Amino acid sequence: MAENQPLVLEKFSRIAGSLANPSVAAFKGQGGKVVGYFCAFIPEELFIAAGLLPFRMRGTGSENTERADEYFTSWNCSFPRHCFNQALLGKFDFLDGLVVGSGCDAMRYIYDNWKQSPLKTPFLHLLNSPHVSGKAMAGYYKDELARLKSALEGRFGGKVTDQKLWDAITLCNETRALQQSIYDLRKSPTPPISGSEMVAVMVAGASLPKEEYNADLKALLAELKQRPAAGKYPARLMLVGSCGDDASMCGIVEELGAVVVTDHTCFGGRMKYKGVAQTGGDPLEAIANYQIIERPFCAKMGGAHALRAGAIIAAARDFKVDGIIGQRLGCCDAWGGEFFMLRDELKDAGIPLLVIEKEYISDSEGQLATRVQAFIETVRR
Amino acid sequence: MTFGGIDLGSTTGKAVVIIDDKIILGDIVMATPKPAVTARMAMDAALKNAGIASLQSLDYIVSTGYGRLKVEFANENISEISCHAKGAFHLMPSVRTIIDIGGQDCKAIALNDKGGTLGFEMNERCAAGTGRFFQVMAKVLGCGLEGIGAAANISPTAANISNQCSVFAESEIITLVNNDVPLPDVITGINKSVASRVSSLARRAGVAEDVVISGGCYNNEGLISALGQCLGVEIMKLPLNPQFMGALGAAVFAKEKAAAKTAAK
Numbered sequence: 001m002a003e004n005q006p007l008v009l010e011k012f013s014r015i016a017g018s019l020a021n022p023s024v025a026a027f028k029g030q031g032g033k034v035v036g037y038f039c040a041f042i043p044e045e046l047f048i049a050a051g052l053l054p055f056r057m058r059g060t061g062s063e064n065t066e067r068a069d070e071y072f073t074s075w076n077c078s079f080p081r082h083c084f085n086q087a088l089l090g091k092f093d094f095l096d097g098l099v100v101g102s103g104c105d106a107m108r109y110i111y112d113n114w115k116q117s118p119l120k121t122p123f124l125h126l127l128n129s130p131h132v133s134g135k136a137m138a139g140y141y142k143d144e145l146a147r148l149k150s151a152l153e154g155r156f157g158g159k160v161t162d163q164k165l166w167d168a169i170t171l172c173n174e175t176r177a178l179q180q181s182i183y184d185l186r187k188s189p190t191p192p193i194s195g196s197e198m199v200a201v202m203v204a205g206a207s208l209p210k211e212e213y214n215a216d217l218k219a220l221l222a223e224l225k226q227r228p229a230a231g232k233y234p235a236r237l238m239l240v241g242s243c244g245d246d247a248s249m250c251g252i253v254e255e256l257g258a259v260v261v262t263d264h265t266c267f268g269g270r271m272k273y274k275g276v277a278q279t280g281g282d283p284l285e286a287i288a289n290y291q292i293i294e295r296p297f298c299a300k301m302g303g304a305h306a307l308r309a310g311a312i313i314a315a316a317r318d319f320k321v322d323g324i325i326g327q328r329l330g331c332c333d334a335w336g337g338e339f340f341m342l343r344d345e346l347k348d349a350g351i352p353l354l355v356i357e358k359e360y361i362s363d364s365e366g367q368l369a370t371r372v373q374a375f376i377e378t379v380r381r
Numbered sequence: 382m383t384f385g386g387i388d389l390g391s392t393t394g395k396a397v398v399i400i401d402d403k404i405i406l407g408d409i410v411m412a413t414p415k416p417a418v419t420a421r422m423a424m425d426a427a428l429k430n431a432g433i434a435s436l437q438s439l440d441y442i443v444s445t446g447y448g449r450l451k452v453e454f455a456n457e458n459i460s461e462i463s464c465h466a467k468g469a470f471h472l473m474p475s476v477r478t479i480i481d482i483g484g485q486d487c488k489a490i491a492l493n494d495k496g497g498t499l500g501f502e503m504n505e506r507c508a509a510g511t512g513r514f515f516q517v518m519a520k521v522l523g524c525g526l527e528g529i530g531a532a533a534n535i536s537p538t539a540a541n542i543s544n545q546c547s548v549f550a551e552s553e554i555i556t557l558v559n560n561d562v563p564l565p566d567v568i569t570g571i572n573k574s575v576a577s578r579v580s581s582l583a584r585r586a587g588v589a590e591d592v593v594i595s596g597g598c599y600n601n602e603g604l605i606s607a608l609g610q611c612l613g614v615e616i617m618k619l620p621l622n623p624q625f626m627g628a629l630g631a632a633v634f635a636k637e638k639a640a641a642k643t644a645a646k
Contacts, residue, residue, distance in 0.1 A: 357505055366447055367486070371503055374462035378498045 006223035008216050009197055016203035016245070019060055019086065020094045023208050027053045028094065033156055035097040038083075038110065040266050040298065041129055041291045042101050045276070045283075046145060048168035048210060049160045050152045055095065056206030056267070058245045059083040059360055071113040077106045077329040078360035079243050084110055087119055097123030097155065099148065104300040104334055123155045130292055133304040142288035149284070165283035171210050173275035178217040179205065180272050182224065186261045187319050190229035195239065195250035195260025202268045203245045234380040238316050239263040240342075241327035242298065242335050248362035249327055252369050258376045262319040264312050270296055273311070299338035309342060313349050323352035323379035325372065330357055352379045383431075384639060385439040386468075386632025387424055388461065388625070389416055389448030392484025392512060393597065394423030397628040398431040398439070399636055405431040406625050409597075416451035420444070424454070427628075441639035443631040447485075459634050461627045462490055462501050465595050468630030470496035472620055477589035480579060480608070481626070482598035484512040487579055489586035502586040510578035512598050514550070518571050521554050522564065529568050530601045538563075540570035550574065569603060576607035583612060591617045595626035 015021045024034055034053045037044075047054035059082030065072075068085035086092060098121050100111035111126045128144050130137035149160050182201060185192055193201075201220070205213050235258040239249060244265025253260050263269045276290040291297075296311040297304045316324060324346060328335040339355045346353045354375040356368060387396040389412075396407040407427030413419045424436065433439070436454055444455035445464040452458070461481070469479045470492060479490045487510040491499040504510055519526050540562050542550055550571075557567050583592075592614050594605055609616045621629065 367503070370447070370460050370462065371501075374460035374498070374501060377460055377463045378501075 005197075006220060006227065008220040008223060009193075009200065011216065012200040012204035012220075013197075015207050016200040016247075017060065019058075019091050021207060023212055024053065024055065024094060027209055033096040034094060035099060035123070035152075036092060036095045037099045037101075038080075038107055039101040039103045039129075040271055041103060041295075042099055042127055043145065043172075043287045043291060044206075044210070045165060045168040045172050045287055046149060046152065046160070048171060049164040050149075050156060051158055052097075052152070052156060053209055054206075056203075056245075057083050057092070057098075058203070058267075059086050060203075060245070061091070062086050062361060064361075068113075071117065072109065075331050076109060077242075077331040079329055080107055080110045082360045084113060084117075087114070088117065092121075095121055097121060097125070097152075099125045099127055101127045101129050103129055103298060104332075106331070123151075125151050131300065132302040133292055133297065133307070135293065138285075138288045138292040141292050142282070142284050145284045145288060162283050165287075166278070169276045169278060169283060169286065171214070173278070174214055175205060175210055175217070176272040176275050178214055178221065181221055182217065183262060183269070183272065185221075185224055188229075189232055191259060191261055192224045192227040192229065194230075194254055195237075195263070196247040196254055198260070198263075199244065199247040199250055199268065202271060206267065206271070233257065233259040235259075235322045235376045236261045236320060237376075237379075238312075238319065238321040238324045239265055239268070239327065240312055240324050242266055242329055242332055243360065244268045246360065246362065248365070249325065249356075249358070249368075249372075252365065252372050253325070253376070256369065256373050256376055258380075261321060262315050264296070264308075264315060266298060269315065270298070298334065300334040305338070305341060308338070309345050312342070313346070313351065316346075316349070316351050321351070323354065323375060325375065326353055326355040328355060328357050330359055382440045382636075382639065383433065383438055384632050384635035385424060385427065385436075385442040386464070386628045386630065386635055387420055387427075387442065387444045387446075387452055387455065388464065388627030388631060389420050389423070389444060389446040389452055390461075390484055390627070391447050391486070393624070394419040394446075394448075395625050395628040396423040396427035397625055397632040398427045398433065399632045400431060400433075404621065404629065404632070406622060407628070409624060412448075416448035417453060420448065420452045420454070423628075439635075441635040441642075443635040443638065445627050445631045456635070457638065459631060462488060462503070463498065464627045464630030464634065466490045466492055466496065466498050466630065467633050468626035468628070469593055469595060469619060471629065471633045473591065473593065473617070475591045476593050476617075478583065478586070478592040479626070480583050480592065480594050481596040482511065482579060482594065482604075483596040487511050487582060487596075489579075489583035489588075491587040491589065500586050502582045504582060510575050510582065512596070514575060515571070515598065515601065515604075517551055518554060521551055522558065522567065524564065524568075526600075528564075529571070529603070538566050539573055540566045542570045542574040569607075572601065572603040572607045573611075575604055576611045579608060580611035588612055588614065590614055593617050593619050593623070595619070595623040597624050599623040 044054040062082035065081040067088040102108040244267040296308045394410040410423040444452035449458035488503040490501045
């Protein structure tokens with residue numbers, strides 16, 4: 001599908017394939033400040049309302065974890081390890097601040113390690129997040145967001161008003177709706193965009209100013225509607241699991257002739273889920289409700305399995321997938337437990353599941369390809 | 382019509398030729414540094430045994446195994462999981478579980494009554510539960526793989542090997558040898574340890590009888606016996622050399638694919 005690649009996709013591929021990018025440099029050149037953040041539950045709206053550029057942290061380009069291994073324990077998964085290694089190598093020196101969430105312990109340790117390392121990022125904040133879904137916890141999270149808001153105001157200046165927050169919510173909701181429109185095109189028997197290309201679309205969205213990205217998405221939608229249809233695929237697959245900023249699994253699937261048509265990953269499907277309810281009132285409460293109650297959270301969130309499983313099964317049916325590949329980073333107990341429960345639920349729903357444990361930087365591609373190929377042979381139409 | 386199946390594994394290459402319904406096995410060819418060369422050697426052996434002069438006489442060839450993409454003369458490639466299932470079910474339609482213990486990996490495949498794959502499990506990036514584990518231990522014991530295979534009877538005083546990791550297990554075995562633990566006890570301990578690991582994998586895929594073993598480790602009777610005990614089933618013997626199951630499955634696929642292509646014309 002690389003032929004006839006729309007120009008916007010080429011741009012997104014470049015953005016997703018690197019860390020610092022020209023749009024970030026331009027933003028900084030105009031005096032703007034860039035704040036990195038780690039997990040999907042940390043709301044970009046808050047940074048945008050504060051006049052900052054949010055940049056989703058990832059380990060793109062990392063080759064090893066030599067420097068980070070000094071800081072992390074052996075049971076820490078490879079995603080934060082690679083991200084931190086990139087930071088120690090100076091790849092995130094463009095950041096003016098960093099917000100780390102206490103989503104899971106593996107991610108939380110980045111905060112401690114960052115503090116203890118020689119890194120001199122001017123602003124460092126730990127955003128405590130609930131580990132259980134529900135109204136009470138959304139209230140707690142709202143207070144934590146208010147604490148972050150004050151910290152951002154104190155460090156970067158400027159008042160984050162409710163109106164600015166609602167404007168940011170409108171902007172980010174537009175992003176989610178546009179991303180959903182592109183996902184919807186993949187319901188076609190001949191999707192005009194591959195799973196690997198979609199990873200670049202989603203990753204770029206967390207690395208660019210939203211106004212620029214939304215304009216790019218509109219251009220991409222128009223281009224994709226004109227793109228010649230690819231042939232039919234022997235199997236349509238869905239990807240479920242953590243991270244999702246690395247297109248290697250989609251690449252393996254698509255090298256084997258099948259196609260990834262949707263996903264439930266941290267950079268992908270979970271990011272564009274519906275939108276923050278614009279009902280007026282307290283915008284932080286609306287954001288907290290969206291993040292803690294309404295949006296299917298990462299598997300680390302207790303009390304949210306039914307919502308997560310329901311969203312996965314609904315998407316699998318909506319996109320007419322033949323099977324699901326579950327990818328779990330080594331040491332990730334949250335997703336290990338989730339797949340244990342999903343195994344029976346998906347079986348009852350008649351959706352085949354292949355669970356693969358992998359590392360952030362894809363290793364043993366031959367072994368992975370054997371399993372993926374066998375899975376495709378099992379579920380193919 | 383004639384069909385070829387080739388299984389280019391990490392340790393050996395195997396090929397099978399099917400002439401109409403007759404199955405002809407090649408030889409077990411040790412892997413060379415060049416997969417394409419191993420592939421040709423394996424296929425030449427099968428052609429020779431089948432009395433076929435030229436590769437071009439084969440109507441359709443399917444490759445499988447880790448080197449499946451390196452077999453330039455194959456018409457297509459299919460994963461070894463599908464091929465082991467196809468080969469074993471072709472020979473024994475009562476098969477519902479196949480445990481393939483190869484040179485560098487181990488897999489368990491669950492089948493339905495039509496030979497379709499219900500599910501499979503494969504070892505993760507680790508030599509535990511594979512032929513390589515036995516190679517390392519045979520070297521430590523100085524008895525060769527034949528020595529391990531020859532110790533078929535389970536020693537009632539088997540040593541306990543607690544480590545699954547090849548590196549740590551090697552150190553554990555060196556300690557046992559240094560403590561003058563008798564060789565049959567150590568070998569039985571190794572077989573029980575691997576059987577324990579493989580049985581967990583098989584249970585994850587789902588074990589239903591009949592259960593058969595494919596892959597090179599079928600030669601190790603002590604392992605097969607220990608595995609049967611772990612799973613609580615009688616492990617059935619395939620009527621042809623189980624090491625050729627991947628290649629046989631590939632050849633059966635070749636026959637089916639050729640028939641489908643003819644029917645589509």
